[in-house]
Each structure stands twice: as C-alpha cells, then as structure tokens.
Amino acid sequence: MNKTRLSNDQNNNLRLFNQILTVYKEVYSSQNKGKSAPEIKNETVLLDSGLDSLGHAILITRLEEKLGYDPFSISTEAYYPRTFGELVEFYNANVPA
Amino acid sequence: MILRDSLKKLPNNSILILSTNKKIYRDEITTHYKKNINRLAGARVLICLSDVSVALSIITALDGIVEAFALISPATSSKLISLFAVSGNFEAILCNDTKTFNDLKNVPPVFHDLDTLAASFTPRKIPKETRWLITTSGTTGEPKLVSHTLMSLSRTTKVDPVRGANVRWGMLYDYTRFAGLQVLLQSVISGSKLIVPPFKDSLDKKIKNFIDHDCTHLSATPTLWRKIVMTTKVNQINLLQATLGGEIVDDRILSAIAKLFPKARITHIFASTEAGVGFSVSDNREGFPLSYLKKPPLGVDIKVTNGKLYVRNKRVYSKYFGSDISFASKGGWVDTGDSVEIKKDRVLFRGREDGVINVGGDKVYPEEVENVLLKHPLVAAVRVYAKPNPITGFLVAADVTLIDSNTDEKEARKVLQTYSLEALDRHKALASITIVPRFDLNSSGKIVREVL
Numbered sequence: 368m369n370k371t372r373l374s375n376d377q378n379n380n381l382r383l384f385n386q387i388l389t390v391y392k393e394v395y396s397s398q399n400k401g402k403s404a405p406e407i408k409n410e411t412v413l414l415d416s417g418l419d420s421l422g423h424a425i426l427i428t429r430l431e432e433k434l435g436y437d438p439f440s441i442s443t444e445a446y447y448p449r450t451f452g453e454l455v456e457f458y459n460a461n462v463p464a
Numbered sequence: 465m466i467l468r469d470s471l472k473k474l475p476n477n478s479i480l481i482l483s484t485n486k487k488i489y490r491d492e493i494t495t496h497y498k499k500n501i502n503r504l505a506g507a508r509v510l511i512c513l514s515d516v517s518v519a520l521s522i523i524t525a526l527d528g529i530v531e532a533f534a535l536i537s538p539a540t541s542s543k544l545i546s547l548f549a550v551s552g553n554f555e556a557i558l559c560n561d562t563k564t565f566n567d568l569k570n571v572p573p574v575f576h577d578l579d580t581l582a583a584s585f586t587p588r589k590i591p592k593e594t595r596w597l598i599t600t601s602g603t604t605g606e607p608k609l610v611s612h613t614l615m616s617l618s619r620t621t622k623v624d625p626v627r628g629a630n631v632r633w634g635m636l637y638d639y640t641r642f643a644g645l646q647v648l649l650q651s652v653i654s655g656s657k658l659i660v661p662p663f664k665d666s667l668d669k670k671i672k673n674f675i676d677h678d679c680t681h682l683s684a685t686p687t688l689w690r691k692i693v694m695t696t697k698v699n700q701i702n703l704l705q706a707t708l709g710g711e712i713v714d715d716r717i718l719s720a721i722a723k724l725f726p727k728a729r730i731t732h733i734f735a736s737t738e739a740g741v742g743f744s745v746s747d748n749r750e751g752f753p754l755s756y757l758k759k760p761p762l763g764v765d766i767k768v769t770n771g772k773l774y775v776r777n778k779r780v781y782s783k784y785f786g787s788d789i790s791f792a793s794k795g796g797w798v799d800t801g802d803s804v805e806i807k808k809d810r811v812l813f814r815g816r817e818d819g820v821i822n823v824g825g826d827k828v829y830p831e832e833v834e835n836v837l838l839k840h841p842l843v844a845a846v847r848v849y850a851k852p853n854p855i856t857g858f859l860v861a862a863d864v865t866l867i868d869s870n871t872d873e874k875e876a877r878k879v880l881q882t883y884s885l886e887a888l889d890r891h892k893a894l895a896s897i898t899i900v901p902r903f904d905l906n907s908s909g910k911i912v913r914e915v916l
Contacts, residue, residue, distance in 0.1 A: 445719030
C-alpha cells in the first residue's frame with residue numbers, strides 16, 4: 368500500500384491513535400508517580416499496558432474531556448476492547464455524527 | 465446441620481479443592497476432626513489462615529463444637545486482628561506462623577495448629593449452633609464482625625451432589641469475606657471442585673489456571689467481570705454459570721458476559737454481609753423485577769420506601785458481634801443504604817443513599833474529598849459526586865467554584881487534579897473537575913447534594 372495515500376478511515380484511525388496515546392501517556396504518568404509509559408502498539412493488550420482498572424477508568428474519562436465523546440455510552444453494543452488497537456477502533460467507529 | 469455432616473454425604477473420593485498442583489480430597493478435609501477437638505466445646509476462636517484448604521478443614525472440625533469462630537482475611541494486620549480478638553472476647557487466635565503479635569497488648573494465646581490449640585482447652589458445653597463471624601468491608605469506619613451460622617450462610621446453596629460433581633468453581637474472592645464464603649460453601653457442600661489460584665497471581669494467570677482446570681462456574685464483582693472480559697484468553701473457559709455481586713450491575717456487562725459465554729446462566733446476587741443473600745436475578749437485565757417487592761423469591765422481604773431499599777432476613781442476627789447496636793429497625797428491616805428507582809416493571813439501583821461513591825469496589829466519602837479540596841488556596845466551594853464509568857462503575861468527580869474567577873480554568877483543573885492525587889488515595893482522587901460560577905445552597909446554607 369502506498370503510504371502517502373491512506374484512506375480517510377486509516378487517517379482518522381492514525382490521528383485517533385496519536386490523540387489517545389498522548390492521553391494514555393499522561394494518565395500513565397499521573398498514576399505511576401511520574402514514570403513514563405512503556406511503548407504502546409496496536410496489539411498491546413490493555414490489561415498488560417501498565418494501567419489497572421482504575422487507570423483505564425480515568426483514561427476513558429480524560430478521553431471524553433479531550434475528544435468530546437464517550438463511545439461506551441454511545442455504543443449500544445456490549446463491547447470491551449482488549450487491545451490498544453481495538454480501543455482506537457472503538458473510538459473511531461463511534462464518532463458522534 | 466453441621467458442615468462435617470454435609471461433607472460426609474459426599475462420595476469418599478470427592479476432590480474438593482484444586483490448588484496449584486494439588487488435589488485436596490474430601491477425606492483430607494474431614495480428617496482434622498478427631499476426638500481431642502471436643503476439648504474446644506464452647507470455645508471462641510479467631511481464625512486467620514492463608515490456605516483455603518487448611519482453613520476449610522479447620523472450620524469443618526470446629527463447626528458444631530465451638531461457640532463461635534471468626535474468619536479474618538490473611539491480609540489483615542496483626543493490630544486489627546488483636547482489636548477483633550479483644551472486642552469479640554476471643555480466647556485464642558489460630559493463624560499462620562508468619563503472623564507476629566509482638567508489642568500488642570491483650571492478645572489472647574496464639575496457636576499455629578489445631579492439636580496444640582485443642583490441648584490447651586478444657587471442654588465446656590457444646591452449643592446448639594456454632595456462630596460464624598464474618599467481617600464487614602468496613603464501609604463505615606472500622607470493619608465489624610457479623611454473626612452468621614452455617615444455616616444462614618448456606619440458605620441459598622443448591623445441594624445436588626449429582627449435578628455438583630460436574631461443577632468446577634473458580635475462586636476469585638478472598639474466602640473469608642461474605643462473597644468468597646458463599647462460593648466456598650456452595651462448591652464444597654455440593655461436592656463440586658473449587659479451583660483456588662494463588663491469591664496474588666495476576667488475573668491473566670488466574671484465568672490460565674481456570675482454563676487448565678476446566679472451570680465452569682465463576683463469581684466476581686462487576687468491576688472484576690469487566691476486567692475478566694478484557695483478558696485475551698477468557699473465551700477458552702467453557703463457562704456455564706457467571707455470578708455477579710457486590711456492586712451495581714449494568715446492562716452492558718451483562719450483555720458482554722452473555723456474548724462471551726453463550727452457554728452461561730448469568731446471575732446477579734444482591735447480598736450484604738449484614739443481611740445475607742437477599743435475592744438474585746437471572747433474566748440478563750439490570751435491576752430486579754418490581755414483582756419481587758410483593759413476592760420475594762428467596763423468602764427475604766424487600767421493600768422500597770422513599771427511594772431507599774430495605775431488606776428483612778429473619779434468619780440473621782441483627783446486631784454486630786460484641787455490640788448492642790442493632791442494624792435493623794424494630795420491624796427487623798435493614799436499611800441497605802442503596803438508592804433505587806422504580807421504572808415500569810423494574811427496580812433500578814442508583815447509587816448509595818449517603819452519597820458514598822463505589823469506585824470499583826472501593827468506597828469514597830464525598831465529604832472527605834471535599835474537605836481536602838477546600839484546603840486548596842484556589843478553591844472557594846466544592847461539591848463531590850459520583851460520575852458513572854464503564855470500567856469501575858463510578859469515579860469521583862467534583863464541581864468547583866474558584867476564589868478568583870479570573871483564574872485560567874484549564875490550568876486550575878490540572879492543578880487540582882494533581883493536588884487531589886497527592887493528598888488522597890488513588891481511587892479517591894478527582895477523575896473529573898467542572899469549574900462552576902456558583903452553587904445552589906439549601907435553606908440551611910449547605911450545598912445541595914443530589915442523589916444520583
């Protein structure tokens with residue numbers, strides 16, 4: 368695939384990935400006494416990413432503040448993303464119209 | 465009924481507990497009951513043991529012999545154990561040899577094995593029923609002991625050894641707490657196998673353990689269930705029963721469990737240490753049917769008055785152990801402290817009536833957070849409340865009025881968030897802050913605290 372011609376969806380995903388990663392790093396650092404976050408990839412399992420339940424709960428609240436929406440309350444599907452990539456995709460799939 | 469007799473009804477070769485590389489047979493559990501145990505007739509013993517199978521064998525020996533035993537979590541500090549021992553007038557402590565009670569006053573004699581303990585006693589009268597004392601979560605101040613009996617604890621236990629033999633429960637709770645004890649008793653009384661992973665293992669490791677041992681039944685809090693459904697291998701568990709309790713259950717987690725485990729029956733249990741099991745719901749919807757108010761399914765009366773939920777369980781003592789203060793009203797009703805709302809044919813949980821916020825099972829008093837925030841030089845007024853969250857049920861949020869209305873709001877939010885994290889436990893820190901120009905005050909000049 369030509370790297371310079373990403374589809375809109377891929378572009379959105381990439382932008383969201385970076386936005387979510389920025390917030391993730393802030394939350395990680397605030398919850399781990401200032402330590403910097405480990406490397407995060409699409410396939411990183413959320414439960415192994417260094418944040419516990421409380422950390423993930425805070426991440427979702429911060430993302431709501433930053434992005435202006437919470438896909439967990441928008442989506443009617445009972446879905447809990449397991450990897451970082453799935454989390455990004457979940458935010459992408461539930462952007463309010 | 466005593467526990468020993470229940471276990472005797474099971475086949476000889478029943479395996480009751482599967483812990484790391486160990487199978488514990490029924491006979492190993494019942495073997496602790498020897499003649500010398502009768503020396504403990506009428507005694508009051510406090511038990512604090514880390515190994516579930518050792519604890520089970522000791523409880524099995526003591527039930528029906530001693531007047532009372534308390535089950536204390538192995539995670540409890542020696543200081544708190546000694547407070548329990550004194551307040552409950554216990555005559556002996558039976559614990560792991562890793563616990564020390566140096567420098568603590570009024571501690572009763574400490575033993576590390578049952579034989580030595582029994583040898584040191586002179587028998588008194590065998591009681592009609594042994595009291596099982598369980599600790600509360602300590603929501604309001606220090607944890608207290610609540611009096612149960614095997615009868616009151618196993619009232620809702622299904623005893624069907626034929627079906628039970630095929631069941632394998634996975635243990636995710638501390639066995640000394642009410643919910644954990646329910647799982648332990650349900651499992652052993654029915655002759656099922658209880659899979660007990662090391663308590664400190666990660667959830668991933670515990671799940672792996674459950675997969676390896678063909679776990680069929682699991683019980684956990686909604687917060688833990690949300691974590692369970694996020695683990696990667698969990699779909700390899702062939703689950704037939706999923707039980708939830710201890711926090712408000714929502715439709716999202718019920719549906720997620722149903723999707724992941726299509727064969728599983730999903731049960732939401734409403735129980736408290738004080739009132740025992742009140743009722744359970746298995747129709748995969750949040751809340752409970754309005755019809756339960758007229759026809760309580762488990763014989764425990766339920767009523768809703770002024771948006772508050774009350775239960776009445778005639779089989780449970782309504783006083784904390786060692787105290788004369790009753791937690792029930794004259795008619796026997798126990799205030800659950802839960803705010804509820806009736807919506808059509810359903811009663812839905814809305815949070816705690818006293819405003820206490822349940823953050824993934826940890827309780828937060830809004831007043832405590834408010835008092836800390838009011839000490840900050842930026843803050844003029846504050847109202848702390850529960851903000852719903854898909855992972856932990858709720859998080860702590862606050863509306864804040866700033867002393868200087870010209871302060872940069874974004875900056876103020878950041879400063880206060882960092883401040884709350886430094887000044888409070890992690891789960892009490894503010895997850896979300898809204899800056900508001902002023903507050904509505906009630907007639908006594910207090911900030912209006914809305915119930916969710």
